[in-house]
Amino acid sequence: MSLTSILFTVFFYLAVSLCLVGVTLKVIQYASTPVPLKIPTAPAPLTKFGVILRMMREVFLFSSLFKASKWTWLFGWLFHWALVLLFIRHLPYFWPGETPEILRQTESLRYAAFPLIFGLSGLLARRFFVDRVRYISAPSDYLLLILLILIALTGALMTFAQFYPDMGKVYAFAEGLITFDWSELPSGGIFLAHIFMVFVLIAIFPISKILHAPGVFFSPTLNQVDDARKKRHISDWAFDKEKNSKGG
Amino acid sequence: MEKFDTPKLETYLKTPALKSDVMTGSGPFKANADMQKSLGFPGKKVDNWQQVAIEKMGETISKYRSLPVFLDACVKCGACADKCHYFLGTGDPKNMPVARQDLFRSVYRRHFTFAGKYFPKLVGAKEFDESMLDDWYNYFHQCSECRRCSVYCPYGIDTAEITMAAREVMNAIGVGQKYCNQILGKVKKIGNNLGMPEPALRDTLLDLEEEIEEDTGVAVKLPLDHQGAEILLITPSADFFAEPHIDGLIGYAKVFHQSGDSWTLSSYASEGANFGMFIGNYDIMREGALRIRKAALDLGVKRIIVGECGHAWRVAYSFWNTLTGIGDGATDEYALQLQNQLNQNYPQPQHIIEYTYDLIQKGRLTFDKSKNDHRTVTFHDSCNVARGSNMGGIENGQFILPREVIKAACNHFVDMSEGTIKASTFCCGGGGGLLTDDLLELRVKGALPRMQALKQSEEKGGVNTLAALCAICKSQFSKVLPYYDFDPFMVVSVHQLVSEALVLDGENSQQESKAL
Amino acid sequence: MAAILGAEVDEEGYLLNIGDWSKEIALAMAAEDEIELTPEHWEVINFLKEYFEEYDFAPAVRVLTKAIAKRLGNDKGNSRYLYSLFPYGPAKQGCRFAGLPKPTGCV
Numbered sequence: 001m002s003l004t005s006i007l008f009t010v011f012f013y014l015a016v017s018l019c020l021v022g023v024t025l026k027v028i029q030y031a032s033t034p035v036p037l038k039i040p041t042a043p044a045p046l047t048k049f050g051v052i053l054r055m056m057r058e059v060f061l062f063s064s065l066f067k068a069s070k071w072t073w074l075f076g077w078l079f080h081w082a083l084v085l086l087f088i089r090h091l092p093y094f095w096p097g098e099t100p101e102i103l104r105q106t107e108s109l110r111y112a113a114f115p116l117i118f119g120l121s122g123l124l125a126r127r128f129f130v131d132r133v134r135y136i137s138a139p140s141d142y143l144l145l146i147l148l149i150l151i152a153l154t155g156a157l158m159t160f161a162q163f164y165p166d167m168g169k170v171y172a173f174a175e176g177l178i179t180f181d182w183s184e185l186p187s188g189g190i191f192l193a194h195i196f197m198v199f200v201l202i203a204i205f206p207i208s209k210i211l212h213a214p215g216v217f218f219s220p221t222l223n224q225v226d227d228a229r230k231k232r233h234i235s236d237w238a239f240d241k242e243k244n245s246k247g248g
Numbered sequence: 249m250e251k252f253d254t255p256k257l258e259t260y261l262k263t264p265a266l267k268s269d270v271m272t273g274s275g276p277f278k279a280n281a282d283m284q285k286s287l288g289f290p291g292k293k294v295d296n297w298q299q300v301a302i303e304k305m306g307e308t309i310s311k312y313r314s315l316p317v318f319l320d321a322c323v324k325c326g327a328c329a330d331k332c333h334y335f336l337g338t339g340d341p342k343n344m345p346v347a348r349q350d351l352f353r354s355v356y357r358r359h360f361t362f363a364g365k366y367f368p369k370l371v372g373a374k375e376f377d378e379s380m381l382d383d384w385y386n387y388f389h390q391c392s393e394c395r396r397c398s399v400y401c402p403y404g405i406d407t408a409e410i411t412m413a414a415r416e417v418m419n420a421i422g423v424g425q426k427y428c429n430q431i432l433g434k435v436k437k438i439g440n441n442l443g444m445p446e447p448a449l450r451d452t453l454l455d456l457e458e459e460i461e462e463d464t465g466v467a468v469k470l471p472l473d474h475q476g477a478e479i480l481l482i483t484p485s486a487d488f489f490a491e492p493h494i495d496g497l498i499g500y501a502k503v504f505h506q507s508g509d510s511w512t513l514s515s516y517a518s519e520g521a522n523f524g525m526f527i528g529n530y531d532i533m534r535e536g537a538l539r540i541r542k543a544a545l546d547l548g549v550k551r552i553i554v555g556e557c558g559h560a561w562r563v564a565y566s567f568w569n570t571l572t573g574i575g576d577g578a579t580d581e582y583a584l585q586l587q588n589q590l591n592q593n594y595p596q597p598q599h600i601i602e603y604t605y606d607l608i609q610k611g612r613l614t615f616d617k618s619k620n621d622h623r624t625v626t627f628h629d630s631c632n633v634a635r636g637s638n639m640g641g642i643e644n645g646q647f648i649l650p651r652e653v654i655k656a657a658c659n660h661f662v663d664m665s666e667g668t669i670k671a672s673t674f675c676c677g678g679g680g681g682l683l684t685d686d687l688l689e690l691r692v693k694g695a696l697p698r699m700q701a702l703k704q705s706e707e708k709g710g711v712n713t714l715a716a717l718c719a720i721c722k723s724q725f726s727k728v729l730p731y732y733d734f735d736p737f738m739v740v741s742v743h744q745l746v747s748e749a750l751v752l753d754g755e756n757s758q759q760e761s762k763a764l
Numbered sequence: 765m766a767a768i769l770g771a772e773v774d775e776e777g778y779l780l781n782i783g784d785w786s787k788e789i790a791l792a793m794a795a796e797d798e799i800e801l802t803p804e805h806w807e808v809i810n811f812l813k814e815y816f817e818e819y820d821f822a823p824a825v826r827v828l829t830k831a832i833a834k835r836l837g838n839d840k841g842n843s844r845y846l847y848s849l850f851p852y853g854p855a856k857q858g859c860r861f862a863g864l865p866k867p868t869g870c871v
Contacts, residue, residue: 232577
């Protein structure tokens with residue numbers, strides 16, 4: 001195997017390990033940090049079922065963002081859903097052995113690249129042109145969008161502008177990463193740039209704001225049932241305090 | 249008195265252009281050494297304050313899940329940026345909720361995250377230095393913890409949680425706010441925010457009884473420390489002291505009188521407000537709640553009802569069960585005793601609005617709505633009620649019940665425009681420990697969005713009465729309305745409207761002849 | 765610490781020691797606020813002081829208005845009138861002129 005292939009292979013495992021370990025640690029931190037008080041925000045569901053519905057509305061429809069800003073919602077929602085579709089579109093590359101029929105039907109999902117680029121560009125434009133958003137943006141906020149846009153652009157170039165890498169090699173390389181049966185990378189700067197940036201994105205997941213993905217599920221304002229009068233809610237540290245003090 | 253320009257009311261609410269640092273300054277008055285020490289905080293800024301602050305930040309982050317989640321999850325999308333009334337009223341970018349959070353987040357990143365430790369410039373991580381502390385003190389006292397931002401955030405990030413944590417950290421290093429901490433000291437010593445001693449309270453209540461009897465010919469009582477009463481009423485002490493609050497208190501008394509349920513106030517727990525929440529201190533908040541538990545136990549009451557106070561209701565509804573075990577699940581002996589003593593056929597605690605609403609539903613109150621015919625009423629949803637509690641145990645009950653009570657007592661009711669009421673309600677501008685004269689400019693400017701909506705309802709709906717159910721809202725509106733050319737006396741308690749229209753059994757006919 | 769006519773006041777202009785109060789101080793405070801003290805103002809200030817002496821606390825606004833109604837007539841026993849005397853609020857401004865501590869809380 002060429003040095004480039006070895007480096008990319010190593011980088012892939014490194015990135016995925018960093019991501020998995022980092023996100024796991026973060027999730028453990030969130031899960032193990034107590035929630036001492038009931039703080040659901042309006043409109044607060046009164047039942048567990050209501051909380052599930054609320055979470056689904058937030059995660060699938062971005063309902064709060066829709067209330068807040070229609071443009072941000074449009075750009076953000078398109079970008080996220082396009083990303084999901086393109087993720088599915090990439091699954092066949094990694095599928096070991098015979099690709100299942102359903103995954104072979106995903107060809108047309110490649111057009112999701114356009115809403116992806118549109119959404120991301122809209123979000124980036126907001127950072128430049130809306131004074132409020134410009135004020136709150138750190139360099140990392142721009143860079144992350146630029147990284148995503150470049151990933152999308154390199155992908156789109158390969159798909160729509162005929163800069164195909166050797167597809168046989170792509171399948172072999174990607175499948176090899178999953179089956180630990182490593183193989184040579186195809187040549188082509190655009191392809192290498194594409195996967196390099198994707199690996200970077202995976203690696204920085206747990207140390208960046210992409211943590212909003214697991215974070216939203218732990219958000220107490222969204223995931224709590226509004227039933228404080230009916231059911232006592234108490235954290236361990238508060239309970240210890242109670243046991244050790246003379247109330248009354 | 250510092251001079252400032254009151255913002256102009258336009259035809260609709262505009263998002264202001266950024267005016268950097270326009271609200272910069274030294275913040276509200278600081279608590280003196282006595283006030284700090286009475287709450288167990290250092291008397292003055294400790295020498296190694298940075299170290300203590302970072303340690304305290306670490307502690308709060310490990311105790312409140314909201315903090316690490318909110319601090320990590322923000323993607324700076326800007327959804328909240330134009331939702332804060334203080335930003336809308338001032339244009340200061342640090343009053344955008346996300347920018348306010350970032351004062352905390354930048355220090356968090358510097359000290360608690362990988363990216364901030366090694367690439368501070370890249371991710372906007374900052375050191376906790378003097379100028380950062382100044383910004384903290386200033387801008388975390390320009391947040392009324394109203395939670396409006398949390399409603400629009402895709403992750404539910406609640407700036408109030410960050411503000412509370414920041415105030416907790418500042419108190420831990422000896423930098424506290426005078427208004428909140430002085431008041432908390434008085435609650436500890438005397439039992440209420442005013443510092444009103446029992447004889448003055450007793451005298452005031454007797455005075456009110458006299459007044460009601462003169463007005464109506466009916467001997468409506470306002471009992472204090474009445475052992476064995478059915479109901480303990482916990483209300484903000486402003487109801488004993490201020491206008492228009494006191495007419496609300498008269499309203500509660502009349503409703504209790506009509507219902508026939510015996511009730512009492514407590515001189516030991518003569519405060520519904522709980523500023524422990526404003527400064528984010530669990531222990532102080534719990535102490536306040538335990539005072540009420542003790543009063544309930546000592547008086548042997550069966551029900552606890554909370555008067556018109558926004559954050560008091562949030563604390564009572566959402567936190568009392570946690571803090572004191574008033575409902576169920578607690579194990580300590582006093583909580584168990586209380587649970588046995590209270591009538592668990594009713595939710596505990598209940599809001600006075602829930603109580604009055606129930607009586608109306610059962611047809612036990614008679615109203616002469618024409619008494620309020622000179623009014624066209626609109627209702628201000630108080631932020632802590634709207635976004636931190638519920639009423640009636642039904643979805644959105646906290647929006648429905650107060651309006652139903654008002655409509656039962658008034659013929660003319662008009663809501664302000666959507667987007668400024670219910671879950672999206674704008675803070676009055678004085679909540680969260682900011683109702684102090686040294687923050688008057690902020691209060692006036694922060695009231696802008698509410699005043700804008702009020703103006704519209706005045707022009708379109710002929711509104712001349714603004715009903716509220718929070719002591720802070722009532723005081724704040726009384727103060728700021730004249731700045732926007734409204735009559736300060738247009739603010740009323742919801743239960744003042746009830747009081748004016750409620751027909752008491754045996755009410756003298758003199759009253760009616762006067763009305764004719 | 766700031767002072768007025770030699771008497772210490774807090775940052776909001778309220779006397780630290782009620783014993784320091786004198787008519788001159790009340791006049792000086794009123795002058796600061798550009799208010800000329802009329803006999804009606806003095807009725808309020810005197811009632812505040814008397815009440816405080818008895819209860820160690822300022823009277824509730826309603827108690828004050830009723831007392832003023834008795835002293836100055838029913839037409840003046842309302843908070844609208846009191847606000848016309850003390851535009852910054854009868855409780856706060858009145859207490860300051862009377863040398864009493866500032867009422868705190870949600871008022």
